[in-house]
Amino acid sequence: MKICVLGAGALGCAIGGVLTEAGHEVWLVNRGRAHVDAMRAQGLTLREAGVDRVVKVHASTDCGEIAAASGAMDLVIVLVKSFHTREAIAAARPIVGAHTTVLSLQNGLGHEDILAEAVGRDKVLAGKTYTGGVMLGPGHIIAGTQGKETHIGELDGSLSERVVRIAEAFNGAGLITEVSRNIMGTMWDKLLVNVATGALSAVTRLPYGELYQVPEVEACAIAAVAEAMAVAKAGGIALSVTDPRQPWVKAAEGLPQEFKASMLQSLEKGSATEIDYVNGSVVRWGERHGVATPINQTLVACVKGVERALPR
Template sequence: MKICVLGAGALGCAIGGVLTEAGHEVWLINRNAEQVDAMNSRGLILRDDGADRAVQVHAATTAQGVNMDTGAVDLVIVLVKSFHTRQAMEAATSLLGPDTAVLSLQNGLGHEGILAEIVGRERVLAGKTYVGGTQLAAGHVIVGTRGKDTHIGELDGRITGRVQRIADTFNRAGLDTTVSDNIMGTIWDKLLINVATGALTGITRLTYGQLYRQPELEACGVAAVAEAMTVAEASGIRLSITDPRDAWLKAGAGLPDEFKTSMLQSLEKGSVTEIDFVNGSVVRWGAKCGVPTPVNQALVACIKGIELGLPGSSSH
C-alpha cells in the first residue's frame, strides 16, 4: 500500500515508521526541513523499549515532494494540528487518485467535515488512536505501539472492504486496529474526556494533581461534559459513557500528579490550542441542534482570550 502521513510529527513518524517496516511505501510530510533532512539522510530513528533502530523512510516538506511515479497514494493519514487541517489538505490534493482514502487520526472533533469539503465525503474515514510518539531530536522518536489500540471506521458506520483492508494493513504492522460501526460515538467518547479537563487546565495552568483537589473545578468540568453529552444525544450519537463524572474520572485515571494536558502544554509553549475542535465543537454542534452550551462557551471564550495574549499571536 502507498501511504502518506500528512503532519508527520512524533506520532505520525511512529505510525509511518512501523508501516514502512511492514513493507509499505510510506511518505512522511513535515514542514520542518531539519526533520525531513535528518530522516532522508540517516533514516528515521525509532526508540522502542529502550533500543534504537533506523528505518529508511521517504520524507518531504510538501506533498509535491512525493514521488508519484509509483502511482497515486492509496491512503492519506491526516495528523496535522487541528487548526492546520484545511490548509494542509488543500495543499495535498495532488496525492489523490480515484480510490484514495483520507483517514483523520487527529484529536478532537470536526476535521471530518473540513476534509469532506476538500476531498469529498465519500473519501473520508475517521479514527482514534492511542499509539504514542515522543520527539527526542530531529528524525528521532520514541514509539509506543504495544498495547495501544486504534479504532477506524466509515462516517456512516458501514463495514466496507476498504476500511477492513486498512485495518488489516495496520494490524500486520503491529498497530492493534479494530473497525468500528460507531466511529463517531468512539470519537465523542474521547472528546468528552478532553472536554472535562483540557480547557480548565489551560485557564488555571494547573497540573492534574492540583486540578483534581479542587471541588469547584470538578463541578465545572463535569458540567461541561454533561452539556456535551446532551448535545451528542440530541445529534443521534451513541455514547458508551453514561455518567458525566465518569469522563472526569477517566481523564485523570492512571496519570501522575504532575501531568499536564496538551492544551496547557501548547499555551506554555506560546502556541494556540485546539480548543475549536474540543469544547468549540460542542458549542457548534449544540447550536445546530438547539442545545444551549453556556459552560463550554465560557471555557472557549477564556482560552481564546489567553491565546490573544500570547506573544506575537493573532486570532486563528
Template sequence: MKIAILGTGALGCAIGATLTEGGHETWLIDRSATHVDAMCRDGLRVDGAGNSTYVSVRATTQASEVGVAELVIVLVKSFHTDAAMRGARALIGPDTTVLSLQNGLGHEDILADVVGRERVLAGKTYVGGVLRGAGHIESGVVGKHTYIGELNGRITPRVKAIAHAFNAAGLATSVSDNIVGTMWDKLLVNVATGALTGITGLTYGQLYDEPLLKEASLAAVTEAIAAAQAAGVKLSMADPEEAWTLAAEGLPASFKTSMLQSLEKGSITEIDFINGSVVRCGQQHGVPTPVNATLVACIKGIERAMADRRREEISA
C-alpha cells in the same frame, strides 16, 4: 500498503513509526524542514516503554515527492486541514482513501470538499505522543486503540483492509459502524483534559493529582455528553468518570496534551474543534454548556496574549 501521513507531529510520527516497522511504505510529510531533515539524517528517535529506538523512516516536506498513495492519513492541526489537503493533491489517485485521525469534530466535511466525500473515512485514535525535538518523539502506542469507519456506517472491504493492515503492523484497530459516536467518544476524552492542561500548564501527573481540576473536568464532560445525547449521538459511555480515566490510561505522568504542547510552542490550538464543538452542539440543541464556553474563552485569552507578545517583540 503505500501510506502517506499528512502532518507528522508527535502523533503522526508515533503512528508512522509503527506502520513503517510493520512493513508498510510509509511517508511522513511535514512542513518543518528541520524536523524532516533530522528524520532523514538520523532516523526517527522513538522513546517509549522504557527504551529508545531509531526508526528509519521516509520523510519529506513535499507531497509531490511521494506520489500517489493508497491511503492518506490526515493528522495536521484542525485549522490547517483545508490548506494542507489542497497542497497535497499529488497524493490522490483514482483509488486513494483519505482517513482523518484528527482531534475534534468537523474535519471529514472539510476533506470531502477537497477530495470528494466518497474517498473519506473517519477515525479516532487513543495513541499518544509528545514531540521532544526535531526527529524525536515520546510514543504512547502500546495498549492504545484506534477506530475507523465509513461516514455512512457501512462495513466495506476497504475499511476492513485498512484495519487489517494497521493491526498487522501493531496498531490495534477496530472498524466502527457508528463512527460519529466513536468520534464523540474521543471528543469526551479531549474535553476531559486538553483545555485544563492548556490553561494550567500541568502534565498528566500533576493534573490527576488535583481534585479541583478533576471536578472541572467532569463538569465539562457532563455537558458534552448531554449535548451529544440531545443531538441523537450514540455514545459508548454515559459516565464522565470513564472519559477522565480513559484519557490517562497507559500514559506517563510526564505526558502533555497536544493543546498544552501547542501553547508551549506559541501556536494556536484546536480549541474550536474540541470544546468549541460542544458549545456549538449545545447551542443547536438547547443544551447549556457554560463550563466548556469558559474553557474556550480562557484558551482564546491565552492565544490572544501570545499574539500580543509577538507583536510587541516585532515592534520593539
C-alpha cells in the same frame, strides 16, 4: 501499503513509525524543515517506556516530491491541526489518486466535511485514535501507542473491504484498531476524552502526572464531559460512554506521567490550539440543540485568552 501521514508531528510520527516497522512504505509529511531533516539524516527516534529506538523513515515537506518518488498513495492519514485541514489536503493533491483513501484521525469534529469537499466523499473515512505522542526534539518523540485504541469507519456506517483492510494493517503494526459502524458516536466518544483533559492541561500548563493530582481539576473535567454528553444526547448521538468520569480516566491510561495534551504542546510551541474543534464544538452543538454549556464556554474563553498572550 503505501501510506502518507499528513501532519507528522508527535502523534503522526508515532503512528507512522510503527507502520513503517510493520513493513509498509510510509511517508511522513511535516512543514518543519528541521524535523524532516533530522528524520532524513538520523531516522525517527521513538521512545517507549523510557527506551529509545531508531526507525528509518521517509520524510518530506512536499507532497509533490513524494508523488515524484512513489506516485499516488493507497492511504493518506490526516493529522494536521484542525485549522490547517483545507490547505493541507489541497497540497496533498499530487498523492491522491483514483484509488486513494483519505482517513482523518484528527481531534474534534467537522474535518470529514472539509476533506470530502476537496477529494470527494467516497474517498473519505473517519476515525479517532487514543494513541498519543510528545515531541522531544526534531526527529525524536515519545510514542504512546501501546494498549491505546484506534477506531475507523465509513461515513455511511457500512462495512467496506477497504476499511477492513486498513484496520488489519493497523493491527498488524500493533495499533489496536476496530471498525466502527457508528462513526459519529465513536467520534463523540473520543471528543469527550479531549474535552476532559485538553483545555485544562492547556490552562494549567500541567503534564498528565501533575494534572491528575489536582482534585479541583478532576471535578471540572468531569463536569465539562457531563455537559458534552448532554449535548450529544440532545443531538441524537449514540455514545458508548455512560459515566462522565470514564473519559477522564481513559485519557491517561497507559501514558507516561510526563505526557502532555496536544493543546498544551501547541501552546508551548507558541501556536494556536484546536480549542474551537473540541470544547468549541460542544458549545456550538449546545447552542444548536438548546443545551447550556457554561463550563465548556469558560474553558474556551480561558484557552483563547492564553492564546492571545502568546508572543506574536
